[in-house]
Amino acid sequence: MVPRHRGCLVLVALVLTCSTAACRDTPKAPNVLIIFTDDQGYGDLGCFGAKGFTTPNVDRLAKDGIRFTDFHVSQPVCSASRCSILTGCYANRLGIHGALGPNARHGLHADETTIAEVLKPKGYATGIVGKWHLGHHPQFLPRRQGFDSYFGLPYSNDMWPHHPEARAGYPKLPLIENDTIVDDDVTAADQATLTARYTERAVRFIQANKAKPFFLYVAHSMPHVPLFPGEKFKGTSKQGTYGDVIQEIDWSVGEILKTLDEHDLAKNTLVIFTTDNGPWLSYGNHGGSAGALREGKGTVWEGGVRVPFVARWPGVVPAGAVCREPAMTIDLLPTIAKLAGANLPKAKIDGMDIGALLKNEPNSKSPQEAYWHYYGTGELQAVRSGKWKLMLPHTYRTMAGQKDGADGKPGGYRQVKLTEPELYDLDADVSESKNVAAANPEVMKRMLALAERARHELGDSLTKRVGKGVREPGRLPPEKSDQPRTSISS
Numbered sequence: 001m002v003p004r005h006r007g008c009l010v011l012v013a014l015v016l017t018c019s020t021a022a023c024r025d026t027p028k029a030p031n032v033l034i035i036f037t038d039d040q041g042y043g044d045l046g047c048f049g050a051k052g053f054t055t056p057n058v059d060r061l062a063k064d065g066i067r068f069t070d071f072h073v074s075q076p077v078c079s080a081s082r083c084s085i086l087t088g089c090y091a092n093r094l095g096i097h098g099a100l101g102p103n104a105r106h107g108l109h110a111d112e113t114t115i116a117e118v119l120k121p122k123g124y125a126t127g128i129v130g131k132w133h134l135g136h137h138p139q140f141l142p143r144r145q146g147f148d149s150y151f152g153l154p155y156s157n158d159m160w161p162h163h164p165e166a167r168a169g170y171p172k173l174p175l176i177e178n179d180t181i182v183d184d185d186v187t188a189a190d191q192a193t194l195t196a197r198y199t200e201r202a203v204r205f206i207q208a209n210k211a212k213p214f215f216l217y218v219a220h221s222m223p224h225v226p227l228f229p230g231e232k233f234k235g236t237s238k239q240g241t242y243g244d245v246i247q248e249i250d251w252s253v254g255e256i257l258k259t260l261d262e263h264d265l266a267k268n269t270l271v272i273f274t275t276d277n278g279p280w281l282s283y284g285n286h287g288g289s290a291g292a293l294r295e296g297k298g299t300v301w302e303g304g305v306r307v308p309f310v311a312r313w314p315g316v317v318p319a320g321a322v323c324r325e326p327a328m329t330i331d332l333l334p335t336i337a338k339l340a341g342a343n344l345p346k347a348k349i350d351g352m353d354i355g356a357l358l359k360n361e362p363n364s365k366s367p368q369e370a371y372w373h374y375y376g377t378g379e380l381q382a383v384r385s386g387k388w389k390l391m392l393p394h395t396y397r398t399m400a401g402q403k404d405g406a407d408g409k410p411g412g413y414r415q416v417k418l419t420e421p422e423l424y425d426l427d428a429d430v431s432e433s434k435n436v437a438a439a440n441p442e443v444m445k446r447m448l449a450l451a452e453r454a455r456h457e458l459g460d461s462l463t464k465r466v467g468k469g470v471r472e473p474g475r476l477p478p479e480k481s482d483q484p485r486t487s488i489s490s
Contacts, residue, residue: 029122029213029339029340029341030268030270030313030316030339031213031215031216031265031268031269031270032115032119032124032214032339033215033256033260033270033271033272034085034215034272035218035253035271035272035273035274036082036130036217036218036219036274036275037220037223037249037274037275038078038131038156038219038220038222038223038224038275038276039278039280039287039297040246040275040288040307040308041278041279041288041289041296041307042289042291042293042302042303042306042307042308043288043289043292044223044246044279044289044308045059045308046058046059047062047063047067047308047310048067048291048308050289051239052243053239053242053243053244053246053247054237054250055246055247055250056250056254057251057253057257058273058310060257061273061310062310063320064312065271065310065312065317065318066312066317066318066321066322066323066358067308067309067321067322068309068310068311068357069324070306070323070325070326070426071307071309071326071328071329072305072307072326072327072371072373072384073085073276073277073305073307073328074090074328074372074374075091075305075373075374075375076277076278076296076298076299076300076305076375077098077099077298077375078099078133078155078156078224078276079091079133079134079155080092080097081277081329082131082132082134082276085274085276085329085330086108086114086115086116086145086217087108087349088331088333088334088345088349089112089348089349089350090330090350090372090374090458092458092459093350093458093471094109094112094470094473095109095472096134096473097376098376100133100136100155101155101170102136102169102171104136105475105476106135106140106473106474106475107135107137107140107474108140108473108474109471109472112145112345112347112471113146113345114145114146114147115215115332115333115336116128116145116217117145117146118146118333118336118337118340118343118344118345119146119213119215119336120146121342122340122341123213124213124215125205125209126146126147126148126214126215126216127147127148127150127215127217128147128150128152128216128217128218128219129150129151129152129201129205129216129218130152130153130198130217130219130220131153131155131221131224132152132153132155132219133155133156135154135474136154136174137476138179139474141154141176147217149178149205150177150179151175151176151177151197152175152219152221153174153186153194153221156224157194157224158225159173160172160173160186162188162226164226164408164410172184172186173186174186188226188228191221192228192229192230193230194220194221194228195230195249196230196248196252198218198220198252199251199255199256202216202255203259206256206260210263210265222245223249223288225280225283225408227244227245227286229241229244229245229247230248232248233248239285240285241286241407242285242286242287242288257271266314267314269313270313270316270317270336270339271311271312272309272310272311272332273308273310274308274310275307275308277297277298277304277305277307278290278293278295278296278297278299278305278306278307279296279297279303280297280298281303282404282410282411282412282413283405283409283410283411284405284406285407286407286408287405290302290304292430292431293306293430293431293432294433295396296399298397299375299397299398300373300375300381300391300396301396302426302431302432305382311358313358317358317359318359318360321360323357323358325364325366326366326386327354327357327366327368328368328371329351330349331351331353331354331367332351332354333345333351334349334351334352335351335354335358347471348469352368354366369385370383370384370385370450371383371384372450372451372454372458376461378458378459378460378461379394379462380455380459380460380462380463381396383447383454384426385446385450387425387426387427387428388424388425388443388447389423389426390421390423390448390450390451391418391422391423391432392418392421393417393418393420394417394418394462395415395416396418397413397414397416398413398414402414420437421437421444421447422435423435423436423443423444423447455467
């Protein structure tokens with residue numbers, strides 16, 4: 001079990017890291033670096049209890065900064081999760097559900113505001129390296145959403161003709177630079193170079209923009225299956241291929257941190273490391289671990305939505321701190337905007353400033369009364385408020401009692417129907433093993449009211465409710481081509 005206490009705790013004396021005044025006085029607007037991995041579980045970092053592989057560079061970030069033990073994504077799936085971290089909104093508010101495939105005809109609407117667009121008016125250089133997954137057509141790509149440069153895959157690395165489940169309709173997997181496809185057929189050999197190539201591009205971006213404030217979003221394609229560690233990392237972990245991939249990602253973090261040090265940028269750079277959802281459990285030894293948490297990717301049990309989070313900003317974020325307050329990716333945009341002195345988007349967002357938690361201010365609490373977890377096509381499946389977690393009736397998938405997948409081939413999930421609301425005390429039971437609804441009728445009443453608030457604002461396809469606050473995604477006109485071949489410039 002993960003021990004929990006309210007508030008944030010400092011594990012080492014602040015005098016070892018910064019003076020009281022230095023921690024109290026925020027310096028100039030920071031560079032912002034977000035490293036976002038794919039399908040890396042809560043238990044897949046050394047500082048979160050990983051076994052069979054090591055992550056010394058991310059662990060160093062945690063030692064030099066803060067570790068959040070109760071940090072969440074809005075949805076346990078690719079596109080929706082990425083929508084939330086970049087816009088500060090629940091993804092279903094913006095009409096983004098699930099994982100957009102190569103045949104999708106929609107994406108993030110141009111009118112929505114990303115972190116990049118928030119920071120650009122403040123003079124920030126902006127770049128993305130890695131997986132985008134918010135629409136692969138020209139009008140949805142990163143350079144239409146405030147990013148100066150882009151290098152990476154437009155969607156998941158398994159959306160290709162070599163998928164082990166042989167799904168029909170997957171075209172060749174493209175690699176994109178800015179607005180042009182530079183490789184229209186990414187092979188297995190190419191995939192084994194992705195982590196290193198992303199790292200090289202990240203380093204080059206920092207070097208090119210060292211004289212100005214910058215926002216860099218490094219969204220690794222790994223450890224999403226199929227797994228392809230670089231040649232230098234094959235066989236380097238006790239765990240196997242999954243561990244090899246994680247150790248290469250950790251190497252990547254080290255190379256990026258080294259670049260910050262070389263250019264004297266570390267002291268004024270907020271570095272955040274987190275992931276998009278929990279582990280893909282059906283892949284067995286090619287999936288990760290949720291630690292003591294229940295279930296994984298594709299469910300709103302804690303194993304699907306609670307993710308590792310570490311952050312460092314020397315002199316502002318105290319070293320060796322641990323925050324046990326609930327927080328979510330939607331809170332990053334308003335927090336970063338406040339730190340940079342930037343304006344919030346004009347349209348309504350859902351996130352709130354968690355700067356007090358990030359700085360480990362005494363007695364700091366989560367600013368959110370509640371968080372909501374949606375999945376599927378807008379199904380409200382869970383509500384979180386303080387230590388309480390309400391699971392609403394829905395059908396979820398599990399590998400319990402099923403044969404695990406192995407070596408890149410998935411096992412089969414079993415579907416389970418939850419017929420009545422269930423309540424969990426996450427302070428006492430982080431593994432969600434004991435339903436305490438019957439013993440807490442007043443808590444149930446309040447949590448169900450919070451669910452109704454979400455349905456009113458954001459809708460709920462399970463109860464056929466349309467939220468008053470939802471907005472349309474961007475949509476491709478009918479006459480446009482689905483899949484451009486060599487260039488995606490408009």
